[in-house]
Amino acid sequence: GAGVSQTPSNKVTEKGKYVELRCDPISGHTALYWYRQSLGQGPEFLIYFQGTGAADDSGLPNDRFFAVRPEGSVSTLKIQRTERGDSAVYLCASSLNPTVAGGPDTQYFGPGTRLTVL
Amino acid sequence: AQRVTQPEKLLSVFKGAPVELKCNYSYSGSPELFWYVQYSRQRLQLLLRHISRESIKGFTADLNKGETSFHLKKPFAQEEDSAMYYCALTGGNAGGTSYGKLTFGQGTILTVHP
Numbered sequence: 001g002a003g004v005s006q007t008p009s010n011k012v013t014e015k016g017k018y019v020e021l022r023c024d025p026i027s028g029h030t031a032l033y034w035y036r037q038s039l040g041q042g043p044e045f046l047i048y049f050q051g052t053g054a055a056d057d058s059g060l061p062n063d064r065f066f067a068v069r070p071e072g073s074v075s076t077l078k079i080q081r082t083e084r085g086d087s088a089v090y091l092c093a094s095s096l097n098p099t100v101a102g103g104p105d106t107q108y109f110g111p112g113t114r115l116t117v118l
Numbered sequence: 119a120q121r122v123t124q125p126e127k128l129l130s131v132f133k134g135a136p137v138e139l140k141c142n143y144s145y146s147g148s149p150e151l152f153w154y155v156q157y158s159r160q161r162l163q164l165l166l167r168h169i170s171r172e173s174i175k176g177f178t179a180d181l182n183k184g185e186t187s188f189h190l191k192k193p194f195a196q197e198e199d200s201a202m203y204y205c206a207l208t209g210g211n212a213g214g215t216s217y218g219k220l221t222f223g224q225g226t227i228l229t230v231h232p
Contacts, residue, residue, distance in 0.1 A: 004161075042222030042223050107220065
């Protein structure tokens, strides 16, 4: 079936603007994760949803960042008053369950959204 | 705090040579370790995880708890192995604070020359 998809693939915005990034997980996956990858760095965890609720939002850098998953499927990452330092690739991943016998379930990644804040 | 260190940003080898990508971690508990790979113009994908003890595309990785390492090895590198490789960990105990979320290293770019 189709993998994780993310839209838009690229987003250019001006400092101070509001942006929304969308993630469509693999159908039936209950767990959804957002990561941010800055240039030359590995992905950094932002937030994790189990179903509709945020199970762990400890990676959100500040209150300008917010994410929702109202129906337990599609998720939207929202960034208010964007800053140049928010420029990065935002990755979404999903897994069938958060855990399986023997440990955490495998996360499948989307292609990412490249956000550029001018 | 949990941390993953990949000391080499770049690694170059010739086809047929052995390759080892280093990964060291810091975690106060029982971690689950992974290697992810990103080929050119493709998305990040799981290569292998320590708990499954598999050999994928000829790569293996052994978890050494004494040295807190999870180095990725392949005896004979191929040109198609050229990619960015990330080592990652998550908490291995369900209900733990870091369970499910991945902590990544900075990555190693592997180039295999013909």
